[in-house]
Amino acid sequence: MKKTAWIFLSPMLVMVTIFFFIPVILTIVLSFTDMDYQFQWNFVGFSNFKDIATDFIIPKVTTNTLIYTFTTLGLFNVGSALLISLLTTSIPDKWGGFFRTLWMLPRLTPSVVYGLLWLWIFDPTEHGLLNFMRMSMGLPPQNWLYRAPMFIVVVANGFIGASMGMLIFTAAIKAIPIDYYRAALLDGASWWMITRKITLPLIKWQVLFVTAYQTLSLLTSFEYILIITDGGPVFRTEVWSLYTYHMAFSNYRFGYGAALSVVLVIMGIIFAIAYLRLFKFEALMQKPKVEVD
Amino acid sequence: MKKLAVLLLIFGVIIFAKDITITAWTVGPDNPSFYRFDNLKTAADRLNKMLEAAGADVRVKVDGFFDTTDWSEFKQKLLFGFQSKKKFDILCSGHDDIGAWAEAGYIMPLDDLVKKYWKETYYDIIPSLWESVKYKGKIYGIPQDTEARPFYINKQVLKKLGWSDAEINALPEKIAKGEFTLEDFVKVAREAMDKGLVKWGLFHRPKKGIDYFQVFTSFGADFYDEKQAKFVFNKEQMMRVYDFFYKLTNVWKITPNSMIGTPWSSIHKEVTSGNVLAWMGGTWNWAEWKRDYGKTEKELEDMFLIAPFPKSKNYGRPNTLSHPVVYMIPAHTKYPELAFLLITLATAPDLNMRHAVESGHLPIRWQETVLPEYHKDFIMQQGTKLLPYSGFIPNDSKFDLFNTIIFEGIQWAEGGQDAKTVVNLVAMRLKSQLKDKVIIVEK
Numbered sequence: 092m093k094k095t096a097w098i099f100l101s102p103m104l105v106m107v108t109i110f111f112f113i114p115v116i117l118t119i120v121l122s123f124t125d126m127d128y129q130f131q132w133n134f135v136g137f138s139n140f141k142d143i144a145t146d147f148i149i150p151k152v153t154t155n156t157l158i159y160t161f162t163t164l165g166l167f168n169v170g171s172a173l174l175i176s177l178l179t180t181s182i183p184d185k186w187g188g189f190f191r192t193l194w195m196l197p198r199l200t201p202s203v204v205y206g207l208l209w210l211w212i213f214d215p216t217e218h219g220l221l222n223f224m225r226m227s228m229g230l231p232p233q234n235w236l237y238r239a240p241m242f243i244v245v246v247a248n249g250f251i252g253a254s255m256g257m258l259i260f261t262a263a264i265k266a267i268p269i270d271y272y273r274a275a276l277l278d279g280a281s282w283w284m285i286t287r288k289i290t291l292p293l294i295k296w297q298v299l300f301v302t303a304y305q306t307l308s309l310l311t312s313f314e315y316i317l318i319i320t321d322g323g324p325v326f327r328t329e330v331w332s333l334y335t336y337h338m339a340f341s342n343y344r345f346g347y348g349a350a351l352s353v354v355l356v357i358m359g360i361i362f363a364i365a366y367l368r369l370f371k372f373e374a375l376m377q378k379p380k381v382e383v384d
Numbered sequence: 385m386k387k388l389a390v391l392l393l394i395f396g397v398i399i400f401a402k403d404i405t406i407t408a409w410t411v412g413p414d415n416p417s418f419y420r421f422d423n424l425k426t427a428a429d430r431l432n433k434m435l436e437a438a439g440a441d442v443r444v445k446v447d448g449f450f451d452t453t454d455w456s457e458f459k460q461k462l463l464f465g466f467q468s469k470k471k472f473d474i475l476c477s478g479h480d481d482i483g484a485w486a487e488a489g490y491i492m493p494l495d496d497l498v499k500k501y502w503k504e505t506y507y508d509i510i511p512s513l514w515e516s517v518k519y520k521g522k523i524y525g526i527p528q529d530t531e532a533r534p535f536y537i538n539k540q541v542l543k544k545l546g547w548s549d550a551e552i553n554a555l556p557e558k559i560a561k562g563e564f565t566l567e568d569f570v571k572v573a574r575e576a577m578d579k580g581l582v583k584w585g586l587f588h589r590p591k592k593g594i595d596y597f598q599v600f601t602s603f604g605a606d607f608y609d610e611k612q613a614k615f616v617f618n619k620e621q622m623m624r625v626y627d628f629f630y631k632l633t634n635v636w637k638i639t640p641n642s643m644i645g646t647p648w649s650s651i652h653k654e655v656t657s658g659n660v661l662a663w664m665g666g667t668w669n670w671a672e673w674k675r676d677y678g679k680t681e682k683e684l685e686d687m688f689l690i691a692p693f694p695k696s697k698n699y700g701r702p703n704t705l706s707h708p709v710v711y712m713i714p715a716h717t718k719y720p721e722l723a724f725l726l727i728t729l730a731t732a733p734d735l736n737m738r739h740a741v742e743s744g745h746l747p748i749r750w751q752e753t754v755l756p757e758y759h760k761d762f763i764m765q766q767g768t769k770l771l772p773y774s775g776f777i778p779n780d781s782k783f784d785l786f787n788t789i790i791f792e793g794i795q796w797a798e799g800g801q802d803a804k805t806v807v808n809l810v811a812m813r814l815k816s817q818l819k820d821k822v823i824i825v826e827k
Contacts, residue, residue, distance in 0.1 A: 128488060145816060146816060147812060210647060216653070216654055218649075218653055234641065320645060324641075324644060324798075325796050325798075325799035340460060342788055343784070343785075344785075
């Protein structure tokens with residue numbers, strides 16, 4: 092049996108080794124070199140890490156990363172996702188499905204098209220959608236991307252990010268036995284009371300999963316920021332992963348970029364451990380106390 | 385049966401040996417520069433006619449692409465192409481890439497090949513262009529075009545401000561002589577904005593690029609030491625430059641503080657709609673405005689004055705900047721001689737001229753200046769007049785990194801950071817990233 096299990100697991104193990112473990116090891120090795128556009132493996136010890144410690148952009152990048160990650164997470168990827176799931180499962184399923192499909196639309200749009208749409212909406216001249224609307228009401232155009240770049244980046248990411256949590260939470264809510272709700276309704280519980288006392292406690296593990304998964308995902312995601320603001324204006328939306336990208340692929344400092352990636356991986360691991368402790372992951376993984384055959 | 389198989393094999397080899405494909409990776413990124421690729425195809429057609437006439441059983445085909453995304457995307461593609469030894473035999477890019485790519489051994493020196501075709505073609509290249517394609521004394525590229533970066537001033541606005549035709553027409557000359565300075569321009573721009581004639585006084589490019597180096601020259605700021613092959617960051621000189629950018633968006637407010645990051649299309653729409661007094665652009669914009677923004681030659685000629693970028697009152701000189709795009713041959717190509725021959729044929733005066741006319745660039749050969757197209761084309765004539773004020777950026781392997789950090793400083797300054805702080809931040813950043821490749825001059 093054990094042998095069969097290994098045979099079935101082996102294709103995925105090979106894939107994970109090739110596409111995850113080997114790149115991780117290469118990145119770690121690379122972080123100790125000063126590789127540039129000449130692709131030479133010149134080992135320089137901890138020089139890149141020392142550079143990170145003295146790089147005065149890093150505090151700004153770190154703050155941006157935390158603001159971006161936790162604001163997007165709180166407002167959209169978990170917050171809005173939870174709210175949409177709760178609301179759309181409280182109305183007839185036909186309408187619930189319709190609203191959930193609407194929220195899926197950004198996810199279905201290619202990232203570059205989606206990013207360019209946001210750029211067009213917030214274009215600082217009269218050619219942008221929002222400014223066009225303002226001007227038709229007699230108001231002057233606004234420099235949206237200058238005034239609130241982080242907000243725009245959070246919203247653009249959030250509209251896409253909310254759909255994943257929405258699907259998981261909706262599935263989890265629908266898996267709760269209907270008897271609980273009927274009993275609560277018979278006892279005269281309100282919608283809020285049912286949500287607080289029945290739904291939320293029973294989807295706690297899904298909330299844990301989405302929170303942990305999306306934190307790690309947001310820490311490493313930057314494609315919409317790259318398209319919409321490219322980290323600007325003046326580093327105001329430069330997050331750690333984008334800074335890594337800029338160092339490696341705009342400035343061709345691959346060694347320094349790899350060192351930044353290694354630090355990001357360490358940050359991710361710290362967050363993951365913190366979540367597992369906070370949400371008591373051991374309890375989630377324990378065997379159920381009652382087994383039903 | 386065996387004989388038949390051998391015959392088929394030989395026949396097959398002959399058939400397949402007939403076509404040699406030369407792959408060219410070329411770039412605009414402006415759409416009208418498509419002849420950078422198409423001229424190579426025409427060169428192959430001409431070569432094939434010669435081969436046919438000579439009875440040779442070889443034909444040359446040009447494959448590849450013309451990239452219109454943007455410079456950095458294209459350069460990334462090239463860099464990884466070099467490294468993975470992708471099949472391409474010709475590339476074109478800015479002359480400023482020569483330093484880095486020659487240093488890394490990605491492109492081959494062309495001195496011997498240039499000598500080989502000197503009498504037929506290369507004797508006729510405008511001599512100053514050879515300087516832009518050399519690295520450590522060797523030629524690594526063949527100039528494909530050059531250009532000037534005019535300071536486009538909307539003369540209709542000047543007219544509305546009460547300037548006479550004589551005053552308007554004399555302005556480029558006054559700028560060239562240093563009699564009309566950047567400070568004078570700021571006053572005019574502010575006046576035009578205050579009177580509601582334009583929304584903005586000055587627009588510049590919204591991304592990293594080399595255009596900003598014109599401002600350095602205007603303020604007399606050195607940025608490269610040729611002898612030591614090191615970058616120079618003179619704090620006192622750069623303070624003036626960053627102070628100018630700070631004041632543009634924060635004090636004079638003649639440039640929007642969202643300038644950096646504004647989409648190109650919005651910028652061109654605003655400039656060609658007459659909403660901006662002046663634009664720090666390039667000659668190729670002329671072709672873009674006609675092709676992509678619906679402007680006619682007459683409308684543009686009626687709208688813009690073309691001048692060098694003004695000097696500041698107390699420093700520098702009026703100037704423009706050329707950035708020749710050049711053909712290069714990757715070191716890993718199997719067909720260096722054939723690739724070079726195609727480049728040579730694509731450098732024919734008629735082919736290069738059609739590129740110049742279509743894309744708003746300037747000729748690279750003396751012979752082109754006697755062609756009728758040259759004398760008919762307004763922007764080519766005006767652009768050529770600017771060439772005496774022109775300079776090049778250095779062919780240094782670290783130029784792009786230096787430029788990135790300098791540009792970060794411009795972003796800080798326009799974002800509201802005072803010049804003194806910006807200069808200190810940029811100096812720190814240059815030192816940490818470029819280490820001993822940069823000389824920081826404190827005073």
